[in-house]
Amino acid sequence: MDTDAYESITRNTAEVVTNEEIHALAESPENRRAYVGYEPSGVLHVGHMLTANKLIELQSIGFDIIVLLADVHAYLNGKGTFAEIRETASQMREQFIAYGLDSDQTEFILGSSFQFDEEYILDLHALEAETSLARSNRAMAAIKGDETATVAHAVYPLMQALDIVYLDVDLAIGGTEQRKVHMLARDTLPSIDADAPACLHTPLIADLTTGIGKMSSSSGVSISIEDDTTTLTKKIESAYCPPTATPDPSGEGEPRYNPVLQLFEYHVFPRFDDVVIERREKHGGDLSYETYDSLEADLESGDLHPADAKEALAAYLDTLIEPGRAKVRDERK
Numbered sequence: 001m002d003t004d005a006y007e008s009i010t011r012n013t014a015e016v017v018t019n020e021e022i023h024a025l026a027e028s029p030e031n032r033r034a035y036v037g038y039e040p041s042g043v044l045h046v047g048h049m050l051t052a053n054k055l056i057e058l059q060s061i062g063f064d065i066i067v068l069l070a071d072v073h074a075y076l077n078g079k080g081t082f083a084e085i086r087e088t089a090s091q092m093r094e095q096f097i098a099y100g101l102d103s104d105q106t107e108f109i110l111g112s113s114f115q116f117d118e119e120y121i122l123d124l125h126a127l128e129a130e131t132s133l134a135r136s137n138r139a140m141a142a143i144k145g146d147e148t149a150t151v152a153h154a155v156y157p158l159m160q161a162l163d164i165v166y167l168d169v170d171l172a173i174g175g176t177e178q179r180k181v182h183m184l185a186r187d188t189l190p191s192i193d194a195d196a197p198a199c200l201h202t203p204l205i206a207d208l209t210t211g212i213g214k215m216s217s218s219s220g221v222s223i224s225i226e227d228d229t230t231t232l233t234k235k236i237e238s239a240y241c242p243p244t245a246t247p248d249p250s251g252e253g254e255p256r257y258n259p260v261l262q263l264f265e266y267h268v269f270p271r272f273d274d275v276v277i278e279r280r281e282k283h284g285g286d287l288s289y290e291t292y293d294s295l296e297a298d299l300e301s302g303d304l305h306p307a308d309a310k311e312a313l314a315a316y317l318d319t320l321i322e323p324g325r326a327k328v329r330d331e332r333k
């Protein structure tokens with residue numbers, strides 16, 4: 001077995017389904033197809049970047065990568081008029097490439113380019129007939145936000161399941177909030193004689209200022225590819241960063257995580273071999289880390305001060321988003 005490939009696939013994941021299926025993919029990763037679907041939102045934010053890091057990693061071990069720009073899904077989820085969404089979708093391709101996806105090895109597909117085909121619609125109706133509203137609603141709960149569930153929300157996860165078949169995907173990737181849709185896909189696709197995909201879920205990053213709940217552009221401070229250096233630095237400076245990675249029970253049942261450490265673990269270390277924290281000589285001079293664990297250990301022991309960690313984090317994130325930021329700037333000219 002190729003343990004390196006298995007390591008690459010599973011690193012920084014919250015969950016894989018199933019482990020046996022991932023082992024099988026790791027045996028021969030060449031030309032396997034992995035995908036993530038995104039509701040186009042105009043500019044990439046930290047949530048897009050987290051799954052994109054995984055796509056970049058899988059690309060480097062031979063996977064074919066498909067990025068679905070899910071315009072119809074965004075429409076069903078109330079994100080604007082269809083015309084607006086489609087316009088936004090086309091801007092995101094350039095940002096993903098600037099972020100690090102290989103333009104020759106990534107297929108960008110607009111959902112509407114195949115989701116109106118007769119065959120797709122008929123399969124969709126077959127899935128609708130197989131699925132209870134309750135199950136569909138449960139699958140959507142973590143995706144749709146607080147809105148009242150509509151019929152469109154009930155159709156959404158079934159289309160997401162069907163995309164996996166029509167894009168001929170071996171591995172479906174998404175944040176943890178996608179897991180119930182993927183489980184629905186695994187249970188329901190056999191009813192139309194389609195194979196269920198293996199799944200991989202990336203962890204959620206905690207809210208930047210409180211460490212509670214998830215970082216989200218709609219309900220708190222998020223990091224986006226548009227942030228200029230000053231904005232980004234200010235956001236990171238005001239982040240919650242206790243000297244520990246261990247979740248602290250907040251008292252209301254929701255644990256508090258350290259989002260600064262999470263950003264190092266899931267965004268910085270996967271993209272840089274060495275992470276250097278610059279410090280003045282009188283503060284002990286530069287620190288250099290090859291692994292996330294060693295950085296975490298230094299923060300916990302007090303050898304690394306949260307303020308120094310934050311300053312370095314802001315600089316690394318700035319480097320990661322700069323190429324995409326330049327694209328956004330060009331588009332607006």
Ligand SMILES: N[C@@H](Cc1ccc(O)cc1)C(=O)O
Pocket residue numbers: 036037038039068070073143159160161163164178
């Ligand atoms: N559900 C995804 C978007 C998506 C849509 C269709 C898919 O096939 C895959 C993913 C999100 O929450 O953003």
